[in-house]
Amino acid sequence: MQLLNSWYAVALASAVSSDTPHPVQLHGVQLALWRLDDGSVVAAHDRCPHKGASLSAGKVTPKGLACGYHGWCFGADGACVAIPANAADGTIPHRARVRTLPCRESCGLVWVWWDRNPEAPTELDALPSLPDVGPLPSNDDSGWRILEGSVHWQANWLRVLEAFMDLTHAPFVHSGSFGAMAPDQLMPEEQWARDDSVYERVLAPRDRHYRADQGRGLRAWFNLGQDGEADQASDAGVQHIQLWLANVSLVRVVFGDFRISLMTAHVPVSPGVTLNLWRHYRSFLRTPLADSNARGRVDRFMAEDQRMVETLTPLVPDLDGRADLLLGSDVSTLSLRKILRSKRSEGLLV
Numbered sequence: 001m002q003l004l005n006s007w008y009a010v011a012l013a014s015a016v017s018s019d020t021p022h023p024v025q026l027h028g029v030q031l032a033l034w035r036l037d038d039g040s041v042v043a044a045h046d047r048c049p050h051k052g053a054s055l056s057a058g059k060v061t062p063k064g065l066a067c068g069y070h071g072w073c074f075g076a077d078g079a080c081v082a083i084p085a086n087a088a089d090g091t092i093p094h095r096a097r098v099r100t101l102p103c104r105e106s107c108g109l110v111w112v113w114w115d116r117n118p119e120a121p122t123e124l125d126a127l128p129s130l131p132d133v134g135p136l137p138s139n140d141d142s143g144w145r146i147l148e149g150s151v152h153w154q155a156n157w158l159r160v161l162e163a164f165m166d167l168t169h170a171p172f173v174h175s176g177s178f179g180a181m182a183p184d185q186l187m188p189e190e191q192w193a194r195d196d197s198v199y200e201r202v203l204a205p206r207d208r209h210y211r212a213d214q215g216r217g218l219r220a221w222f223n224l225g226q227d228g229e230a231d232q233a234s235d236a237g238v239q240h241i242q243l244w245l246a247n248v249s250l251v252r253v254v255f256g257d258f259r260i261s262l263m264t265a266h267v268p269v270s271p272g273v274t275l276n277l278w279r280h281y282r283s284f285l286r287t288p289l290a291d292s293n294a295r296g297r298v299d300r301f302m303a304e305d306q307r308m309v310e311t312l313t314p315l316v317p318d319l320d321g322r323a324d325l326l327l328g329s330d331v332s333t334l335s336l337r338k339i340l341r342s343k344r345s346e347g348l349l350v
């Protein structure tokens, strides 16, 4: 299923450079991203109109994106600006152009507009603004350390979105990492759905059987003692979990003064493949020396989710609820499916 007329985050901004084009795939369509000298990003269909080469196999030049096969060169509007073999003739046919997509950069991500009509030339100014993802620290905020990564899952993107809105799986799926929470106390204190966004706030009390020496949770990471600041880490923290359609989630965990956030773009590569692009923010242990530990923790809990989410059937969730049995404790999944059903009735989920 595709959500139409929506912004999708499709790449980490740090992966898009002004020398090598960056390939991405969205709903089975191959795209090439590249960066102009002024820093803006261009997104175009990744097929050269000459003989069909992947433009992402070319290179970015001062004139534009040059195809690696015969050097045809395309400007930011997708029009061909140079055909080297025809230099003497000099004419460039109107059909020598690639289709571009409206493209923006925000929150360390590159976003493209996925229109109901893929032929529609769409002016950026005429489009809705990007989802207001946050709160997030800026890249140059010295109070935070930011890490990035990516992982492909063999799962449908809607199942993945739902997994990131679903804290009640944590005590089971993440019992080996951060999931030391009481499984029967994870109902949200606050929950809402509006403006293509779903939010919940959960006070996740520590599992009463949890012991600080279990080697999991924040206390183990800090090697915290029993007094002072350590008390702030003695429960599993307050969790703020929010999703913005089409495909970005943000989990913010607050343990007193210690904060960890994980923003993830769940890119629908194809019906059965989702690319998770993540940015991890921590307000403590900001030294780069702690990065490998932090990365290992993100990789581990992502792998814990992946192992379970890849087993879900049917592949695409049944929005009408006939295949799954959702209860009150699935409140955010229910909210998301309600929004998606209304999109479907407007012809925007196909």
Ligand code: FES
Pocket (backbone or CB within 6 Å): 048, 049, 050, 051, 052, 053, 067, 068, 069, 070, 071, 072
């Ligand atoms: S296929 Fe791209 S220039 Fe020939």
Ligand SMILES: [Fe+2]
Pocket (backbone or CB within 6 Å): 163, 169, 170, 173, 174, 305
């Ligand atoms: Fe999870």
